[in-house]
Amino acid sequence: MTIPGHPFHDRPDAPLLVGFSGGLDSTVLLNALARDPAVRRSGLRAVHIHHGMQADADRWTVHCNAVCDSLGIPLDTIRVAVRVDGRGAEAAARDARHAAFSGLMERGDVLVLGHHRDDQAETFLLRALRGSGVDGLASIPRWREFAPGRLWRPLLDTSRGTLLSYATAHGLRWIEDPSNTDSSFDRNFVRQQVLPLLRSRWPGTESAFARSAALCGEAQQLLDDGDASALAACTGRNPRVLSRAALRTLSAARRARVLRRWIAGLGLPALPAHGVARIESDLLPARADASARFQWSGAVIHAWRDDLLAGAMQGAVPEGWKATWDGREPLSLPNGSRLALEGAPVLPWPCQVTTRRGGERITLPGRTHSHSLKHLLQELDVPPWQRPNLPLLMGTDDSVLAVADLAYAKEFAAWLDLHGATLRWLPRSD
Numbered sequence: 464m465t466i467p468g469h470p471f472h473d474r475p476d477a478p479l480l481v482g483f484s485g486g487l488d489s490t491v492l493l494n495a496l497a498r499d500p501a502v503r504r505s506g507l508r509a510v511h512i513h514h515g516m517q518a519d520a521d522r523w524t525v526h527c528n529a530v531c532d533s534l535g536i537p538l539d540t541i542r543v544a545v546r547v548d549g550r551g552a553e554a555a556a557r558d559a560r561h562a563a564f565s566g567l568m569e570r571g572d573v574l575v576l577g578h579h580r581d582d583q584a585e586t587f588l589l590r591a592l593r594g595s596g597v598d599g600l601a602s603i604p605r606w607r608e609f610a611p612g613r614l615w616r617p618l619l620d621t622s623r624g625t626l627l628s629y630a631t632a633h634g635l636r637w638i639e640d641p642s643n644t645d646s647s648f649d650r651n652f653v654r655q656q657v658l659p660l661l662r663s664r665w666p667g668t669e670s671a672f673a674r675s676a677a678l679c680g681e682a683q684q685l686l687d688d689g690d691a692s693a694l695a696a697c698t699g700r701n702p703r704v705l706s707r708a709a710l711r712t713l714s715a716a717r718r719a720r721v722l723r724r725w726i727a728g729l730g731l732p733a734l735p736a737h738g739v740a741r742i743e744s745d746l747l748p749a750r751a752d753a754s755a756r757f758q759w760s761g762a763v764i765h766a767w768r769d770d771l772l773a774g775a776m777q778g779a780v781p782e783g784w785k786a787t788w789d790g791r792e793p794l795s796l797p798n799g800s801r802l803a804l805e806g807a808p809v810l811p812w813p814c815q816v817t818t819r820r821g822g823e824r825i826t827l828p829g830r831t832h833s834h835s836l837k838h839l840l841q842e843l844d845v846p847p848w849q850r851p852n853l854p855l856l857m858g859t860d861d862s863v864l865a866v867a868d869l870a871y872a873k874e875f876a877a878w879l880d881l882h883g884a885t886l887r888w889l890p891r892s893d
Contacts, residue, residue, distance in 0.1 A: 478506030488577030565610035584672035799891035806884035
């Protein structure tokens with residue numbers, strides 16, 4: 464027996480890494496893939512994540528090893544520490560698994576997971592109950608980018624009943640996780656209490672929910688295409704800067720999607736539920752000379768001139784801080800930013816790094832007189848909240864050699880040019 468519906472029709476010609484828990488879904492997935500000689504030629508291996516959250520976790524590892532040995536498939540077993548936080552044990556375990564998967568993957572690899580149609584239906588219903596929009600209701604994607612490769616879920620159109628029939632026909636043995644019967648978890652409650660009730664009235668419940676998720680996925684793709692174009696029209700060379708004027712030309716609905724896409728693309732924490740409303744009320748109408756900002760989860764958006772600037776929150780460098788630096792290794796500042804010399808092994812003079820105290824001046828290349836640092840930073844359009852924490856590279860005579868990587872004194876600029884070197888200031892980005 465093969466799995467009906469040709470679930471592997473879009474199989475890539477690439478090495479496959481199967482997430483193998485030993486449960487029904489991943490057991491069927493691994494067995495079916497292992498039967499295809501073309502899959503083996505492209506490269507097939509499995510990974511089992513040992514969460515240590517169940518008393519039988521060690522026994523499950525032994526079982527998974529035995530299954531892979533019988534199939535002649537290499538298996539990596541990774542032990543992870545699950546740190547349960549406010550999001551709950553399920554989310555914490557998933558994050559730990561994904562981090563472990565990422566560590567095993569190389570460019571071009573495809574991670575294969577056994578989510579099926581019933582999982583899709585459960586996810587759709589749970590997200591609907593949370594009030595999700597189209598993006599959330601699209602639920603579990605069949606394909607997505609993941610780590611240096613991609614993630615593929617070929618069984619999303621296959622029911623759990625079909626997988627059970629395949630496993631029975633082939634005499635497969637699998638693990639039953641006792642936590643799957645704990646109805647205190649939302650997903651288990653939906654699986655055990657809600658869906659059976661709906662199915663008793665509407666037999667095609669799971670199929671209908673999965674179809675709705677697929678339609679939402681199509682709508683999401685159309686919206687995403689428009690979002691990408693709108694975001695491109697609002698940004699320039701610096702992806703952290705968004706034009707307020709360009710944003711104002713968009714509809715409120717499109718503007719909200721563009722803002723969320725912008726933040727996600729920068730790798731910052733997702734905007735909270737009230738985030739877009741705060742940006743609309745406080746930042747978009749703010750005066751050009753105001754210092755309005757919105758911060759959340761260690762990230763911040765500032766309104767500056769006619770732009771929005773986003774990034775990680777930068778801590779303050781303590782008053783009076785300074786450090787001796789020779790350039791051999793990057794220098795970490797107390798606020799998490801770093802200063803690095805690239806292209807040369809060491810600085811030409813003993814230098815100190817500090818921050819502004821007031822009254823500093825710098826003589827720029829091609830100039831015969833010095834400039835006030837205050838006026839220079841204004842000319843360079845450096846936002847006022849960044850100015851107090853900019854690292855200053857100071858020479859032996861207490862002269863300013865460099866203002867981060869924004870401006871250099873003429874003698875230091877000449878030395879950098881002579882050696883093909885560069886000074887890099889790396890603001891905290893996490």
